[in-house]
Amino acid sequence: MDSSASDAVWRALADPTRRRILDLLRDGPRTTGGLCEPFRRLSRFAVMKHLAILESAGLVVVRRRGRERWNHLNAVPIRAIYERWVRPYEAVWATGLLSLQRHIEGRKGDKTMAAKKSKTKIDFGVARIELEFTYSADVKRVWKALFSETSKWWPAEFYNVPSPKGFHIEAKLGGRMYEDWGNGAGLVWGNVIGVDPGKSVDLIGYLTPAFGGPAMAMLKFTFKKSGKKTTLQVSDTSFGQITDAKLESTREGWMWLFDKSMRKFLEK
Numbered sequence: 615m616d617s618s619a620s621d622a623v624w625r626a627l628a629d630p631t632r633r634r635i636l637d638l639l640r641d642g643p644r645t646t647g648g649l650c651e652p653f654r655r656l657s658r659f660a661v662m663k664h665l666a667i668l669e670s671a672g673l674v675v676v677r678r679r680g681r682e683r684w685n686h687l688n689a690v691p692i693r694a695i696y697e698r699w700v701r702p703y704e705a706v707w708a709t710g711l712l713s714l715q716r717h718i719e720g721r722k723g724d725k726t727m728a729a730k731k732s733k734t735k736i737d738f739g740v741a742r743i744e745l746e747f748t749y750s751a752d753v754k755r756v757w758k759a760l761f762s763e764t765s766k767w768w769p770a771e772f773y774n775v776p777s778p779k780g781f782h783i784e785a786k787l788g789g790r791m792y793e794d795w796g797n798g799a800g801l802v803w804g805n806v807i808g809v810d811p812g813k814s815v816d817l818i819g820y821l822t823p824a825f826g827g828p829a830m831a832m833l834k835f836t837f838k839k840s841g842k843k844t845t846l847q848v849s850d851t852s853f854g855q856i857t858d859a860k861l862e863s864t865r866e867g868w869m870w871l872f873d874k875s876m877r878k879f880l881e882k
Contacts, residue, residue, distance in 0.1 A: 619672070623691045626671035631656070632664050636673060639687035643742055646683045675744040675847070686744035693869050741861050743850040747872045751880050753812055753837045756844040759880055760835065761785040761815070767879035769870065774801055785815050791833075804833060813837055821854070826863070829854025846872060 626632055635649060650661045665685060668674040675686045749756055759767070765780030773781070779794040789806040804819025814836045821827030829852050836847040848868050852861075 619691070620694070622671040623673065623694075626667050626673055627692075629664065629667075631661075632668055635661075635664060635668060636687060639674065639685060643677075643684045643686045643744070646685060649685060672746065675746055677744060677849075686742070688744065688746055689865060690745055690747060690869055690873050693873060739853075739856050741852045741856045743848075743861070743865050743868065745848045745865070745868055745872070746845055747848070747877070748840060748843050748845045749877060749880050750843055752842065753839050753844045756846060756880065757785075757812060757837060759876060760846075763879070767875045769875050772867070772871070783815075785809055785811075791817055791819070804831065821852070826857070826860040827854055829856065848872065 627636075631653065634652070638644060638649060638652065646658075646662065646665065649665070650656075650658050653661055665674060669676060672691045673688055675688045677684045677686060751759075761783050764783055768781040773793055775793070775795050779796045781793055783789070783791045784806060787806060787809055789809075791803040791806070793801040793803070795801070802819070804817040806815060807818050808814070808816035814834060817833040819831050819833070821829040821831060831853075832849075832851045834847075834849040836849070838845040838847065850864060850868065852864070
């Protein structure tokens, strides 16, 4: 993230109303009208001005469905801020916290301090994640990286076996998104149901209970030209057993893949 983009994110986060809007969107996408309801002291115009600033900073992604404007949280810029300003100091903070923990536990003997864990509500419903990633490469290069060179940047942590042969996304009708374990073994993540070469690819897959389901997932990759850069839009919609933990894990997973692994491969 360059300094101008970083400055825009900090400015957007500086306002409490805009932070409140992001908190609301963290629970799920909302229409513009739905976002106006909690801010009864503000006019619709004022809320839309705040949304425009958030959208400009990349913190909100807008999708239109008919006449409705749906606003989605895009956590990628916040993650970039975290990587730049928080992660480098984690080791220092962790050392201090561990020392404090030892001090407290030493004074209380065998008594331990345990945080109360909130129970996650399990619902059968729909969850949607919208994310955007901008790369310093043209559409053709980003398309090739995602669909022809996947194995070169797909992280080892995302495989389900210790020694895989590779990961593939076949950008053709009926193609597969799958792990290749060798000797005919592997795991299919999804199947391609729509392709618009150079513009978009649609997939559908199923999550078993072992992977956070049962649920069905619809995934769409959309490529947008931005001058000499390319914006990759990732839309992930799940139907079925949805938990807060699974939703957050999925969001973190996509950010890890596209904002770290593929970006490092493309912009090295």
